[in-house]
Amino acid sequence: MRLPNHLEQRLSNAARRHPPGQIARTVARIGSPSLVALEGLAVAVALRASGRPSFPAAVAAPIAIAGGKALKRIAGRPRPGRKRFGSMGRQSFPSTHVAGPVALLASLACIAPPTPGWRALLAIGSGTAIIVGLERVRAGAHWASDVVAGAALGALVGTVLGCVARTKPAGDRVPEQDRGMSSL
Numbered sequence: 001m002r003l004p005n006h007l008e009q010r011l012s013n014a015a016r017r018h019p020p021g022q023i024a025r026t027v028a029r030i031g032s033p034s035l036v037a038l039e040g041l042a043v044a045v046a047l048r049a050s051g052r053p054s055f056p057a058a059v060a061a062p063i064a065i066a067g068g069k070a071l072k073r074i075a076g077r078p079r080p081g082r083k084r085f086g087s088m089g090r091q092s093f094p095s096t097h098v099a100g101p102v103a104l105l106a107s108l109a110c111i112a113p114p115t116p117g118w119r120a121l122l123a124i125g126s127g128t129a130i131i132v133g134l135e136r137v138r139a140g141a142h143w144a145s146d147v148v149a150g151a152a153l154g155a156l157v158g159t160v161l162g163c164v165a166r167t168k169p170a171g172d173r174v175p176e177q178d179r180g181m182s183s184l
Helices: 004-018 022-030 033-049 055-075 081-085 096-111 116-138 142-167 176-181
Strands: none
Touching: 004 142, 022 055, 022 096, 022 116, 033 096, 055 096, 055 142, 081 116, 096 142, 116 142
């Protein structure tokens, strides 16, 4: 869903009047598509060590980013302001800087153990994704609706992958709470 052009333009102009600071730019670099893919692999290793499904965390960000890049080619939407004249000036919709982290977070929300450490990681990651989205609009790299669409794409991909992994049968493995009851 796109906002009316005049509203989107006003929002973009207002955001660009307050460019992002160094901290927001650094957070956006940490949330770049290539780094988020590596972060997903690191999280997958930690999930596997805790006995949780790791595949969704490993592939959620790359799938969301690839889907976002395909949509960018189809949409061909110009970026706001002077960014439209750059080499990637017609690749604004959706924001893959937001799609990747949100996909990783959504998959983690489905499969991570409900421990304080994992919940803290999800909270910090969510705050980081919000900062990345705001930075992309304030830097003039995306329209606000591009960021929202990237978040929606990431949430869809991550949730589907996480929910599918969570509902897969555990095979021959007996759940820990049932081990003592299996002989009864």
